Amino acid sequence: MLLSVNGHDAYAYTGGKSFNPALPTLVFIHGAQHDHSVWILQSRYLAHHGYGVLALDLPGHGRSGGAALESVEAIAAWVIAVLDAAGIAKAALIGHSMGSLVSLEIAGTQPARVTKIALIGTANPMRVSPELLNATRDDEALAQDMVNIWSHSTYAAKPSNPGPGFWIVGENLRLMQRIKPGVMHTDFVACNAYAKGRERAAAVACPALLVLGADDIMAHPKGARELQTDIAGQRTVLVKSCGHALMAEQPDAVLDALKGFLA
Amino acid sequence: MAAPKYPGFDTLALHAGAAPDPETGARATPIYLTTSFVFRDSDHAASLFNMERAGHVYSRISNPTTAVLEERIAALEGGVAGIATASGQAALHLGLATIAGAGSHVVASRALYGGSHNLLDYTLRRFGIDTTFVDPRDIDAWRAAIRPTTRVLFGETLGNPGLDVLNLPVLGQLALDHKVPLMVDSTFTTPYLLKPLDHGAHLIYHSATKFLCGHGTVIGGLLVDGGNFDWVASGKFPELTEPYDGFHGMVFAEESTVAPFALRARREGLRDFGATMNPMAAFQILQGVETLHLRMPRHVENARKIVEFLTRHPMVESVSYPELPEHPDYELAKTLLPKGCGAVFSFSIKGDRAAGRRFVESLKIFSHLANVGDARSLVIHPASTTHFRVATEMLEASGIREGTMRLSVGLEDPDDLIDDLTRGLKAAQKGA
Numbered sequence: 001m002l003l004s005v006n007g008h009d010a011y012a013y014t015g016g017k018s019f020n021p022a023l024p025t026l027v028f029i030h031g032a033q034h035d036h037s038v039w040i041l042q043s044r045y046l047a048h049h050g051y052g053v054l055a056l057d058l059p060g061h062g063r064s065g066g067a068a069l070e071s072v073e074a075i076a077a078w079v080i081a082v083l084d085a086a087g088i089a090k091a092a093l094i095g096h097s098m099g100s101l102v103s104l105e106i107a108g109t110q111p112a113r114v115t116k117i118a119l120i121g122t123a124n125p126m127r128v129s130p131e132l133l134n135a136t137r138d139d140e141a142l143a144q145d146m147v148n149i150w151s152h153s154t155y156a157a158k159p160s161n162p163g164p165g166f167w168i169v170g171e172n173l174r175l176m177q178r179i180k181p182g183v184m185h186t187d188f189v190a191c192n193a194y195a196k197g198r199e200r201a202a203a204v205a206c207p208a209l210l211v212l213g214a215d216d217i218m219a220h221p222k223g224a225r226e227l228q229t230d231i232a233g234q235r236t237v238l239v240k241s242c243g244h245a246l247m248a249e250q251p252d253a254v255l256d257a258l259k260g261f262l263a
Numbered sequence: 264m265a266a267p268k269y270p271g272f273d274t275l276a277l278h279a280g281a282a283p284d285p286e287t288g289a290r291a292t293p294i295y296l297t298t299s300f301v302f303r304d305s306d307h308a309a310s311l312f313n314m315e316r317a318g319h320v321y322s323r324i325s326n327p328t329t330a331v332l333e334e335r336i337a338a339l340e341g342g343v344a345g346i347a348t349a350s351g352q353a354a355l356h357l358g359l360a361t362i363a364g365a366g367s368h369v370v371a372s373r374a375l376y377g378g379s380h381n382l383l384d385y386t387l388r389r390f391g392i393d394t395t396f397v398d399p400r401d402i403d404a405w406r407a408a409i410r411p412t413t414r415v416l417f418g419e420t421l422g423n424p425g426l427d428v429l430n431l432p433v434l435g436q437l438a439l440d441h442k443v444p445l446m447v448d449s450t451f452t453t454p455y456l457l458k459p460l461d462h463g464a465h466l467i468y469h470s471a472t473k474f475l476c477g478h479g480t481v482i483g484g485l486l487v488d489g490g491n492f493d494w495v496a497s498g499k500f501p502e503l504t505e506p507y508d509g510f511h512g513m514v515f516a517e518e519s520t521v522a523p524f525a526l527r528a529r530r531e532g533l534r535d536f537g538a539t540m541n542p543m544a545a546f547q548i549l550q551g552v553e554t555l556h557l558r559m560p561r562h563v564e565n566a567r568k569i570v571e572f573l574t575r576h577p578m579v580e581s582v583s584y585p586e587l588p589e590h591p592d593y594e595l596a597k598t599l600l601p602k603g604c605g606a607v608f609s610f611s612i613k614g615d616r617a618a619g620r621r622f623v624e625s626l627k628i629f630s631h632l633a634n635v636g637d638a639r640s641l642v643i644h645p646a647s648t649t650h651f652r653v654a655t656e657m658l659e660a661s662g663i664r665e666g667t668m669r670l671s672v673g674l675e676d677p678d679d680l681i682d683d684l685t686r687g688l689k690a691a692q693k694g695a
Contacts, residue, residue, distance in 0.1 A: 013517055016313075037520040044518075045315035062520060063495075142266060149267040155275070156282035159317040160334065162519060164325035165529065166344045167280070167337035169269075174343050174490035174521040251317055 003085040008065035010082050012054040015047020025088045028055035031097030032187030033176045035062030040162050041251045060183050068186040072194040076105040092116040098191045101126060108200025118209040118258055121216060121244050123223025124197030128188045136185040143184055144176040153215035153243030161248040168248040201230035208234040209261040211254055218244035273556045280334030294546045295327045324533055328542035332549050336485045339454040340467055343490030344525035347545055351470025352378050353538035354484030358446055358468055361528040362500055365391025368412040372399035374422025399427045409441050421451040424609045425583050425662050428592035435463015442497040451605045455559040465492040473636025477551035477558055481544040488525035503527055563603030566672040572681050573610050578688040582610040607635045612666040618691040619644045619666045625690035628683040635671035640680055643669050
């Protein structure tokens with residue numbers, strides 16, 4: 001589905017069926033250097049099980065127009081603009097990595113627009129090492145390799161994603177290679193610079209779920225401790241044998257965590 | 264901080280896609296000889312059928328053993344997804360049928376395996392898919408042959424029978440300029456010698472029967488989606504970018520940004536054409552792939568020794584191998600194939616068809632048969648087998664002479680192979 005937001009196309013995958021705003025809305029927000037396709041199984045399932053799904057391509061990513069936005073706060077404002085454009089008053093926000101910070105920012109600042117938040121592969125602060133940050137600026141191919149290698153805990157994830165026969169390491173690399181030059185640095189700077197996490201976490205008034213990969217070295221589970229302390233009543237699911245590419249390495253575990261939380 | 268690195272080729276050849284079995288601890292990939300897989304409940308069943316969860320339903324569509332092989336070939340090629348098929352021919356058909364239909368056009372190298380030529384020149388024409396064949400070295404001919412209806416450029420990384428080296432960088436760019444993919448048959452090179460995706464190709468297939476299996480035991484094919492072609496930007500592939508009624512209006516390019524081709528090839532092609540690899544064959548091909556990095560250097564080393572021997576033998580008229588300076592693709596081969604030009608090549612002995620027959624019939628180690636890529640050395644005499652009905656002048660138009668032989672050099676002691684060929688050449692000469 002294409003919406004017009006701030007004068008640009010805003011693309012949302014709707015789960016393989018038409019978006020129905022009368023159903024409870026789920027907004028999926030991808031991470032740095034990604035697009036909606038990282039959510040394909042989870043968003044498709046939930047769209048066929050009673051939810052209206054908007055799995056977004058953020059500005060400058062995938063099929064959405066405009067330039068990549070330079071801060072988590074700016075992305076959050078854009079997501080709200082998407083909700084406005086779609087005529088959605090409230091939605092559950094499901095974010096991965098950078099997208100989890102966007103979800104947190106919205107939940108902490110605009111509680112009236114949020115029913116629930118699910119933060120997947122999250123950490124706060126989401127510091128990026130100087131080596132990686134510099135590589136995103138100076139050598140994107142190297143940066144993509146670094147992120148790709150660090151995002152996977154195994155070279156034999158089963159049952160693979162979106163289905164058997166897919167080599168998810170190659171799939172993730174190709175996806176990152178599709179994103180326009182320069183976006184990667186913008187995204188990682190935004191993650192690294194976001195400083196309002198604790199404040200926003202303390203302001204979260206809706207139910208919150210954290211889904212963490214036990215073997216995640218991009219966003220180590222220890223990096224979520226502040227969020228676990230600061231978000232009142234949050235629940236955490238630790239997914240075993242899973243790195244930062246949670247939705248690809250353990251698609252069923254992520255879906256099952258979301259199903260239980262959203263029900 | 265040291266930059267992280269991916270596992271090397273040798274490690275991927277053994278581990279990509281396979282981990283110890285979580286139920287039993289089995290270290291080797293188990294052979295899941297089962298047609299079908301039990302659903303946890305009705306919702307699980309429905310979600311598998313509707314592609315909301317990943318998993319196995321029925322072994323025509325996917326199977327855990329076969330999936331390991333599929334992931335492994337994708338990893339070794341640097342691609343995104345693999346699809347295992349009943350044969351190499353099935354892989355070629357699946358690749359073409361996924362993106363071409365009645366009214367579509369293919370531009371293909373004329374230096375093709377005979378089976379591929381038959382499919383394109385006869386069978387697919389019956390289904391409305393037209394092919395123009397071109398000299399693989401004539402880039403202007405490729406360009407001139409492209410039509411608005413062209414959907415793919417296709418050739419072999421090493422052509423048949425003269426080992427024409429496909430100019431992947433130039434043809435890959437030509438394909439992109441015309442918004443179509445370049446598909447290659449990489450059977451003779453395998454990912455050990457050449458990774459076509461690194462040089463401009465977008466789709467790859469193998470007859471896994473050959474070097475990937477490596478032991479002449481099973482028939483199989485593998486199709487790889489490189490994930491590096493933008494089907495949406497092309498605008499020429501509604502099969503991938505518009506709703507497909509055959510799967511509840513699925514738009515494959517929305518489901519997968521990088522590999523809608525692989526999705527449709529499995530969800531339509533394996534489902535409907537059904538030319539699936541069986542898990543026993545997948546297991547045997549996996550066994551071969553696990554030693555590919557050990558076998559291919561030896562195949563090449565033996566081939567080089569035999570090429571050197573043949574070029575100096577007085578009964579040999581010519582040898583066609585791209586590592587020889589007189590081969591038209593000598594320079595290109597140095598760029599694309601620094602590890603070697605494989606172990607299948609042709610040479611011509613002096614003399615007529617009878618001399619050729621005496622040659623093959625006197626060999627004791629080389630087996631006279633119609634296959635390549637076995638651990639054992641193989642030979643075929645086209646003029647008395649595959650082309651036996653073809654007149655001499657027509658043979659020469661195909662680059663084949665009455666004394667042309669095709670060798671597939673195996674893993675035996677190279678001195679024994681040379682002794683065997685010496686015996687054959689002597690026999691050919693005696694009757695002359």
